[in-house]
Amino acid sequence: MYSFRELTDIIENEIKHLKYPKDPRLLYEPIAYSLEEGGKRIRPVSLLMACNLFSEGIEQAKPAALAVEVFHNFTLLHDDIMDHSDLRRGKPAVHTRWNDNIAILSGDAMMIYAYRLLCSCEQQILPQLLDIFNETAIGVCEGQQFDMDFETRDEVTVDEYLNMIRLKTSVLLAGALKIGAVCGGAQDWQTELLYKFGIVIGLAFQLQDDLFDTYGDASVFGKPIGGDILAGKKTFLLTSALKTADEPTRNEILALIHNKQIDAKVKIDSVRAIYDRLAIRQTTEAAIAEYFREAELILHHLDLPEERIVPLHELAEKLLKRKK
Amino acid sequence: MYSFRELTDIIENEIKHLKYPKDPRLLYEPIAYSLEEGGKRIRPVSLLMACNLFSEGIEQAKPAALAVEVFHNFTLLHDDIMDHSDLRRGKPAVHTRWNDNIAILSGDAMMIYAYRLLCSCEQQILPQLLDIFNETAIGVCEGQQFDMDFETRDEVTVDEYLNMIRLKTSVLLAGALKIGAVCGGAQDWQTELLYKFGIVIGLAFQLQDDLFDTYGDASVFGKPIGGDILAGKKTFLLTSALKTADEPTRNEILALIHNKQIDAKVKIDSVRAIYDRLAIRQTTEAAIAEYFREAELILHHLDLPEERIVPLHELAEKLLKRKK
Numbered sequence: 001m002y003s004f005r006e007l008t009d010i011i012e013n014e015i016k017h018l019k020y021p022k023d024p025r026l027l028y029e030p031i032a033y034s035l036e037e038g039g040k041r042i043r044p045v046s047l048l049m050a051c052n053l054f055s056e057g058i059e060q061a062k063p064a065a066l067a068v069e070v071f072h073n074f075t076l077l078h079d080d081i082m083d084h085s086d087l088r089r090g091k092p093a094v095h096t097r098w099n100d101n102i103a104i105l106s107g108d109a110m111m112i113y114a115y116r117l118l119c120s121c122e123q124q125i126l127p128q129l130l131d132i133f134n135e136t137a138i139g140v141c142e143g144q145q146f147d148m149d150f151e152t153r154d155e156v157t158v159d160e161y162l163n164m165i166r167l168k169t170s171v172l173l174a175g176a177l178k179i180g181a182v183c184g185g186a187q188d189w190q191t192e193l194l195y196k197f198g199i200v201i202g203l204a205f206q207l208q209d210d211l212f213d214t215y216g217d218a219s220v221f222g223k224p225i226g227g228d229i230l231a232g233k234k235t236f237l238l239t240s241a242l243k244t245a246d247e248p249t250r251n252e253i254l255a256l257i258h259n260k261q262i263d264a265k266v267k268i269d270s271v272r273a274i275y276d277r278l279a280i281r282q283t284t285e286a287a288i289a290e291y292f293r294e295a296e297l298i299l300h301h302l303d304l305p306e307e308r309i310v311p312l313h314e315l316a317e318k319l320l321k322r323k324k
Numbered sequence: 325m326y327s328f329r330e331l332t333d334i335i336e337n338e339i340k341h342l343k344y345p346k347d348p349r350l351l352y353e354p355i356a357y358s359l360e361e362g363g364k365r366i367r368p369v370s371l372l373m374a375c376n377l378f379s380e381g382i383e384q385a386k387p388a389a390l391a392v393e394v395f396h397n398f399t400l401l402h403d404d405i406m407d408h409s410d411l412r413r414g415k416p417a418v419h420t421r422w423n424d425n426i427a428i429l430s431g432d433a434m435m436i437y438a439y440r441l442l443c444s445c446e447q448q449i450l451p452q453l454l455d456i457f458n459e460t461a462i463g464v465c466e467g468q469q470f471d472m473d474f475e476t477r478d479e480v481t482v483d484e485y486l487n488m489i490r491l492k493t494s495v496l497l498a499g500a501l502k503i504g505a506v507c508g509g510a511q512d513w514q515t516e517l518l519y520k521f522g523i524v525i526g527l528a529f530q531l532q533d534d535l536f537d538t539y540g541d542a543s544v545f546g547k548p549i550g551g552d553i554l555a556g557k558k559t560f561l562l563t564s565a566l567k568t569a570d571e572p573t574r575n576e577i578l579a580l581i582h583n584k585q586i587d588a589k590v591k592i593d594s595v596r597a598i599y600d601r602l603a604i605r606q607t608t609e610a611a612i613a614e615y616f617r618e619a620e621l622i623l624h625h626l627d628l629p630e631e632r633i634v635p636l637h638e639l640a641e642k643l644l645k646r647k648k
Contacts, residue, residue, distance in 0.1 A: 024469040078432060083427040099474060101406040104428060108402060109465040114514075127447050134440045141433040145348040148425060205620045206346055243440065 001307075002052050004314050007045045012103075014066055022059035030094045030106035030283025031113065038089040041320065043176040044069040045161045049311045050180030050194050053304060060122055061183035064129060066119035068176045071133075075140055075172075077103055082148065111137075121183065129179055134152060136175030143168025154254070156234040156245050161205065165236075188303060197298045197312070205292035205319045210235040211284045214272060226268035232257045236287070237280050246279045292320060328638050329370045334359065334382075338390055354418045354430035355437065356396045362413040367500040368393040373635045374504030374518050377591075377628060384446055385507035388453060391441035392500045398434035399464055399496075401427055407471065435461075436555040445507065446560050453503055457470075460499030467492025478578070480558040482567050486527065488561075492525025514626060519623045521636070528615035529643045537606045538596060550592035550630065556581045560611070561604050570604045616644060 020028040044065035051061035080093040095103035146164040339375035344352040368389035375385035404417040470488040505515040
């Protein structure tokens with residue numbers, strides 16, 4: 001059985017050995033650049049891990065793992081253009097390092113490349129893998145569109161928010177796990193359980209990210225605290241607060257969020273003070289704990305020897321304890 | 325056997341009945357919009373035609389034909405952003421009607437949608453179809469990148485230009501024909517011949533487009549004449565002129581192309597006068613005729629009853645005689 005560390009090394013090594021044509025240079029250089037070390041490789045590692053649950057060998061799952069990682073990086077490339085994010089993992093994003101056109105086109109090529117990698121999987125399971133991959137990929141696009149929609153909307157419900165992050169964040173992790181399980185020869189009910197595991201773990205991960213953005217320790221979180229509040233981002237915290245609050249408090253929150261004159265620190269502190277009054281931190285922590293419990297339950301239902309499940313527990317821990 | 329007209333109607337009808345999810349609206353509306361009537365449907369019709377060469381029924385090729393048309397429209401969507409083209413078939417391009425972000429993301433979703441359509445083809449031939457599709461798709465991206473590269477380069481050779489248009493224009497038509505042939509049950513040597521037929525027809529088509537842009541009749545061509553000259557576009561005419569010209573004439577051409585002060589009409593007339601001196605029109609017409617001859621020869625080598633070949637002759641005629 002492979003450890004988390006071993007699987008990460010395998011992925012890193014595989015990525016290092018991917019070959020690209022030399023020309024056109026401006027199509028392929030950004031692809032190599034965006035796949036360089038720095039990513040956490042969570043999705044491809046999860047895919048191999050899921051395969052390894054059911055099969056000692058993981059060779060057959062490697063192309064699919066690479067496909068998922070290439071696809072993930074394609075989405076980052078295009079998302080960074082759309083979100084005007086100039087940095088990615090501490091380096092200039094592709095559209096900053098080169099330009100928007102090159103980022104659009106290299107991204108397109110990466111998506112094709114992802115499909116090409118996937119197509120080198122065993123022909124017998126290929127149609128099934130493609131079905132999962134297609135559903136996953138379109139789900140990620142839907143999630144990104146909902147996320148952009150939310151920016152221009154005044155209010156978003158908690159359920160709408162959860163649906164959005166399910167698509168934008170969870171579906172790819174869940175799809176990776178499901179694909180890995182299929183590669184490992186799992187039965188349908190097992191692949192479905194792993195998919196659900198990926199969904200709840202992904203949701204918990206995103207909720208935790210939301211929580212840290214407001215209540216985290218900047219030095220550990222790696223970003224300034226309060227960014228979501230300043231950007232008026234519809235997070236689990238904000239949507240939950242708007243759901244819980246009475247009419248005057250709702251208006252107070254919305255007025256603060258829309259206030260462009262107010263000092264940044266005052267804005268963050270004021271919104272956080274309302275969150276405190278509404279016990280939003282506790283609500284969020286409870287939701288994360290609930291997803292975590294669900295994840296543990298799903299692992300239990302997989303009905304595999306306890307030692308085989310260890311890496312999945314490790315995955316959940318890694319995702320959820322990564323920063324305080 | 326289906327006529328060109330019948331196949332076009334079939335495609336138009338299939339596209340009309342494609343179903344999209346309702347939400348997120350801003351992801352799916354642009355897809356439906358970009359697939360609306362207006363396109364010539366050359367590629368999907370060619371695909372069905374190629375299938376029909378070897379099989380009376382064409383039902384099995386329909387999803388692949390749609391996949392190719394959806395992919396083609398995805399490339400237009402992203403190309404229009406990159407090229408800042410605000411109009412497409414007389415209507416606002418998606419990025420004009422909505423915005424760049426929506427055009428990027430809807431385009432991404434269209435590519436996935438294209439793969440999804442392709443994946444509904446018969447499982448037995450699916451790996452082969454995917455191989456052709458993947459190669460085609462990456463080729464189109466390479467062609468677009470070379471085309472963008474050429475904009476910033478001073479000189480491009482005729483061979484480099486031909487390679488670029490082979491990728492940007494021919495490969496998708498050739499891939500469509502090859503996919504159609506595979507769906508129809510053709511043998512490998514036949515699918516290869518059809519691929520080559522698509523390549524030369526595509527090249528001839530693009531060269532003719534280049535020719536009309538400088539020597540055409542504006543009322544028939546549908547665009548103002550001389551646009552390529554004003555934009556300094558590396559066309560077959562320009563690259564051939566730079567190849568044929570002596571040193572002083574080359575410098576004269578380059579000086580004209582780079583001159584931003586000169587009156588548009590004077591610029592067009594002056595460059596055309598040099599082309600006339602170098603007999604570039606004749607060179608281009610000869611190249612088109614040569615590709616056309618090659619195409620006819622390939623059809624002959626297919627070794628099919630003459631009446632079965634009629635639609636392909638019709639296709640070549642349609643592409644090459646569409647405007648004078």
